[in-house]
Amino acid sequence: MxxxxxxxxxxxxxxxxxxxxxxxxxxxxxxxxxxxxxxxGVTAMVLNDLLGGELIRGEVHVDGERVDYHWWNRLGxxxxxxxxxxxxxxxxxxxxxxxxxxxxxxxxxxxxxxYELLRDRVLEKLGLQQASAVSR
Numbered sequence: 001m002x003x004x005x006x007x008x009x010x011x012x013x014x015x016x017x018x019x020x021x022x023x024x025x026x027x028x029x030x031x032x033x034x035x036x037x038x039x040x041g042v043t044a045m046v047l048n049d050l051l052g053g054e055l056i057r058g059e060v061h062v063d064g065e066r067v068d069y070h071w072w073n074r075l076g077x078x079x080x081x082x083x084x085x086x087x088x089x090x091x092x093x094x095x096x097x098x099x100x101x102x103x104x105x106x107x108x109x110x111x112x113x114x115y116e117l118l119r120d121r122v123l124e125k126l127g128l129q130q131a132s133a134v135s136r
Contacts, residue, residue: 004050004126006081008126009047009050009051009122009126010083011125012121012122012125012126013043013046013047013083013118013122014035014036014083015125016118016121016122016125017035017036017039017043017118018030018035020114020117021039021042021114021117021118021121022037022038022039022042022114023038023041023111023114024111024114026038034086034087036083036084036085036086036087037084037087038087039084039087039118040070040071040072040082040084040087041071041111041115042111042114042115042118042119043071043083043084043118044056044071044072044073045102045115045119046115046118046119046122047073047081047083048073048102049119050122051073051075051081052075053073053074053075053076054073054074054075054099055071055073055099055100055101055102056071056072056073056074056080056097056098056099056100057069057070057071057097057098057100058070058071058072058094058095058096058097058098059094059095059096060088060092060093060094060095061092061093061094061095062091062092062093063091067092070084070088070094071084071100072084072085072097074099
C-alpha cells in the first residue's frame with residue numbers, strides 16, 4: 001500500500017467540504033469563498049481517524065466573549081494540525097486548547113451525519129476502504 005502524505009489528506013479533506021458537512025446551526029453562513037467555515041469539528045474527527053493523536057478544543061472569542069469552540073488535532077511530539085484555522089475573521093480570536101477525549105461512536109450524536117459524510121468523501125478520494133482506515 002502506498003503511504004499517505006499529509007498533502008494528499010489535506011487536499012482530500014478540503015475538496016470534500018460543503019454546506020452539508022458543516023455545523024447545521026451555521027449552515028446558512030457557509031460559502032465557497034470560506035469553505036473551512038464551521039468544518040472544524042468534523043475535520044478534526046476525520047483527521048483523528050486517519051492520523052490518530054489527540055483532539056484539541058479551544059474557544060473562539062470576539063471582544064473578549066466566548067462565541068464558539070474551535071477543534072483541531074495534535075499528533076506525536078506536539079505537532080498540531082489545524083486545517084480550518086483560516087475560517088476566522090480578524091476579530092475572532094482562538095484561545096486555549098485542551099485535550100478532549102474522543103467519545104465512543106455509540107455516544108456520538110451531534111454532527112454524526114456531517115462527520116460520516118465528510119469521512120466517506122475523504123476516504124473515497126484517498127482510495128481507502130472505510131473499514132481499513134477507520135477503526136472506531
